[in-house]
Amino acid sequence: MSAGGEARSVREIGEFGLIAALRAALPAAVAEGPALAVGIGDDAAVWRPTAGEALVVTADGLVEGVHFRLDPGWTDWRSLGHKALAVNLSDLAAMGAVARLATVTLGLRGTERVADLTALYAGVGALAERAGVLIAGGDIVASPAALGIHVTAIGETRGGRVLRRAGAQPGDVVAVSGTLGASAAGLRLLQDGAAGPRGGAATASALIDAHLRPEPRLALGGMLLAGGATAAMDLSDGLLGDLPKLLAASGTGARLDAAALPVAAAVRALFPDEWLELATRGGEDYELLFTVPPEAFAALRRDADEFGATLTAIGEIAEWRAEEPVLVMRGLGGVEAPVRAGAFDHFR
Numbered sequence: 001m002s003a004g005g006e007a008r009s010v011r012e013i014g015e016f017g018l019i020a021a022l023r024a025a026l027p028a029a030v031a032e033g034p035a036l037a038v039g040i041g042d043d044a045a046v047w048r049p050t051a052g053e054a055l056v057v058t059a060d061g062l063v064e065g066v067h068f069r070l071d072p073g074w075t076d077w078r079s080l081g082h083k084a085l086a087v088n089l090s091d092l093a094a095m096g097a098v099a100r101l102a103t104v105t106l107g108l109r110g111t112e113r114v115a116d117l118t119a120l121y122a123g124v125g126a127l128a129e130r131a132g133v134l135i136a137g138g139d140i141v142a143s144p145a146a147l148g149i150h151v152t153a154i155g156e157t158r159g160g161r162v163l164r165r166a167g168a169q170p171g172d173v174v175a176v177s178g179t180l181g182a183s184a185a186g187l188r189l190l191q192d193g194a195a196g197p198r199g200g201a202a203t204a205s206a207l208i209d210a211h212l213r214p215e216p217r218l219a220l221g222g223m224l225l226a227g228g229a230t231a232a233m234d235l236s237d238g239l240l241g242d243l244p245k246l247l248a249a250s251g252t253g254a255r256l257d258a259a260a261l262p263v264a265a266a267v268r269a270l271f272p273d274e275w276l277e278l279a280t281r282g283g284e285d286y287e288l289l290f291t292v293p294p295e296a297f298a299a300l301r302r303d304a305d306e307f308g309a310t311l312t313a314i315g316e317i318a319e320w321r322a323e324e325p326v327l328v329m330r331g332l333g334g335v336e337a338p339v340r341a342g343a344f345d346h347f348r
């Protein structure tokens with residue numbers, strides 16, 4: 001395709017021209033591989049899974065105006081492609097699965113520039129290549145009201161095993177990877193705009209990056225499975241939205257310590273009155289929340305350390321009885337109180 005063609009719109013280049021351009025935007029190692037007998041371009045892909053393993057399947061979509069905006073200064077197309085795949089790989093990471101392949105369905109108005117969509121695919125492709133994931137195909141559909149990027153990702157079990165939300169035991173450590181609240185802080189900075197009160201902060205771009213380019217913790221998920229974690233999930237809806245789901249699945253309660261939460265200094269500094277809210281209810285951290293017996297946690301933390309990842313204990317799993325609060329948090333003042341489970345509700 002000529003360079004001049006890149007300036008054309010989807011409508012001008014047509015569906016088949018677009019598919020060719022998108023495929024060309026993927027690294028070779030992502031569009032083809034020994035396990036992919038038939039890739040992009042046929043009616044369906046044919047892929048050979050590893051003998052003896054079960055498949056782990058997840059789907060997650062990003063919709064314009066709901067999950068991202070295309071206004072200037074918001075996201076770039078490459079980051080959008082990265083994120084659409086990252087949120088899916090994060091679900092596979094939370095299961096302790098090995099990510100293998102993904103399909104991408106684009107809902108388009110038709111007025112999009114081909115160059116923007118190949119940039120989106122370059123973002124998908126770069127993460128896929130790093131994660132060892134094949135892009136096996138997808139679909140392109142008309143979506144007149146809003147752009148949509150819908151990904152289905154497939155992984156494999158490790159030795160037939162996965163990590164689930166159910167399995168936490170009283171006495172287990174509750175822990176998270178990385179830090180909490182950076183993505184929500186970045187979203188606030190985007191909403192405020194560059195002219196906002198914190199727009200000029202030196203740390204603003206790192207926080208915005210945390211929102212636009214989350215890193216799926218795939219290797220860590222495997223480490224948690226091998227290291228004896230009893231339950232896990234990824235943090236998409238905020239700690240106090242997601243932890244209650246893990247507790248409900250496990251039939252347990254938990255005690256958290258607000259002072260132990262790993263919150264980046266930049267988040268505390270830019271949001272001195274709101275950092276705890278951002279860290280507990282902000283959402284889109286895409287870190288792993290997990291439970292593990294105390295004796296296994298120390299070894300896991302050392303392994304993660306060597307690997308360059310941080311794990312932080314933030315509380316403990318407790319027995320739960322009907323009528324009792326499921327979740328109690330010791331506040332920054334040292335007083336323990338029941339916490340309202342606050343899930344991010346997609347329809348509210």
Ligand SMILES: [Mg+2]
Pocket residue numbers: 090091094233234235236
């Ligand atoms: Mg999830």
